[in-house]
Amino acid sequence: MSVSVGGTPAVVGTAAELRDRPGVTVRLEGLTRRYGSVLALDGLDLDIAGGELIALLGPSGCGKTTALRAIAGFERPDAGRVRLDGRDITDVPASKRDMGMVFQAYSLFPNLTVAENVAFGLKVRRRGKAEQKRRAAELLELVGLGDRGGRYPHQLSGGQQQRVALARALAVAPQVLLLDEPLSALDAQVRVQLRDEIRRLQLEVGITTVFVTHDQAEALSVADRVGVLRAGRLEQVAGPDELYERPATAFVAQFVGTMNRLPATLVDGGVQLLGTRRPVAGAVPRGAEVVALVRPEALVVTADPAGAGRVVHRVFSGAMTRLTVALPDGVEVQADVVSAGSGDLVTGSTVTVAVAERPVLVAPDEPEP
């Protein structure tokens, strides 16, 4: 299962070969795609740097897969251009784009062995038999399936099939790697493992990669930058930490990670919530009706017999424990506390909830997206 990182010479050789073509840039300019009355892409602009892994994140129907398929050439945009290394490839057919893609559904050719699957792209490119065989073996080694070349796809587990699909996509040394929710059909454990492997391989090979997912944890953990899409437009493109700490919009704030919405009022230069005043992080919205957006780890919960809050639910997850606390006025908040010191915060106990001393995000009080 495990892949040695640049451990054996063979692996290093393959990676170096793939690195012969350093990551190329991808540029999307005003991509628009309409399906009937649905606008899947609404003038999407995106610059992807060479060798970068960018994750496109968003709820289903936000246009992330359509954007990926437009890059791959399976979807013709109604308007806008796709540029590869500055070259306009909008009208180039999918078979001539030189991109490797891993699909959400299992996509191995059932009538070919694993090694033949990996060599498929090389065969199409009329490489010699010996080279096909050698490359297939190398790439299978690279994804940790060196001994499965003779098997058929149905004899592999889902995770192994996706590894083979990854090897097949990389075998032709493509300019861009496209991943269309490659992990969503897998079990949680395999998903995390393969996710990390994809990232390590990508860094090793240095290939420009677009990773489409609806799972924010997946996006945050592997990507250099994450683009959050909503209704065919980018809400924000930023590194994972920036996205988490300084979301540009309320939509991003609530889509990435868990976010509490607390009733708040703006007072000169600050925001008043839970009985305290904190400075406002980022832009101050207009209008008096606002909500404060607070992460679970930014709430401080203390046992207090006279407190206004009551713990209604408690989920232990190792080092941290997540509490659901009911506040007056029907507000419920989620708070993360260190498990070790939370023995007295049992379900039903009364508590006080305070906000950690740091600037607080404020958004107009609009219905949740």
Place this chain on the structure above:
Amino acid sequence: MTATAGLGTVTGAGSVEPPRPVRRGRRSGRRWRWAVLAVLGLYFVVPIAASVWFTVRDRGRGGVTARYYTGIPGAEGFASAITRSVLLAVLTVLIALLLMLPTIVLVDLRLPRLRTTVELLTLLPLVLPPIALVVGVRSVLSWAPDYFYGTPLADAMFALQKPSLPWILVLVYVVLALPFVYRALDAGVRGADLRTLTEAARNLGASWPRVLATVVLPVLRTSVLNAAFLTFALVMGEYTIAVILGFVTFPTWIVQTSGSQPQLSVSVSVLSLAITWGLLLLISALDRRRGGKDTA
């Protein structure tokens, strides 16, 4: 009825044993199954057995003879009739597949909204009686001498009716085979995620012809075989249209011969039945080998 009785027994006895009547029901179910199988078996086996007995019994001398079977290859008209029928069948299979395979793949990948329309169209030959079809074909063909004599159109229509290889039969048989070909191929297409597979192949640089030949065809192999077999069997057994249009094919030859040499014609029928079974077994064996690989 039995179920109610079973409940009564259980509650009455207060026992934890599985209710006996269910077992009895199962046993009587098995008995019924055998009864149905026996009746069905008789229904199929008796006529075939009678045919076989009719062809191997040596009348006059008594005992058994293979005379009628050994006489088949040399029988007058047999060779030409069977080659013509096989040729017609092969041509029909090829044309039907060339027509339907790209259609079904195209509908599946690009025009899913047309699926119902195509399905209904291919079902038409089942609804339309063959006799109506052939009468229509015959009257159209008769226009050639009546209205178009001397024109290229008439020449083409005459060429279609060459007794040595009647292409008109191929065309009509393609229409008759549509429902079977469509059904067989559609089952294969539905079972495979052609969309993802073709996209994966396109992404790896394969041209459309290559995608069809190296990805789609192998995936649909079993259903293509099924479609081919059904069509082949249809053509090898079709009598009405061939006889009305006045061509000699394998089935019409059998009927012709039965008047003068009944044993010969029946032995040919038995033989063709055996060949058909053989083909059927071959296909399912191919299928099973693949299935075995799937579960291995």
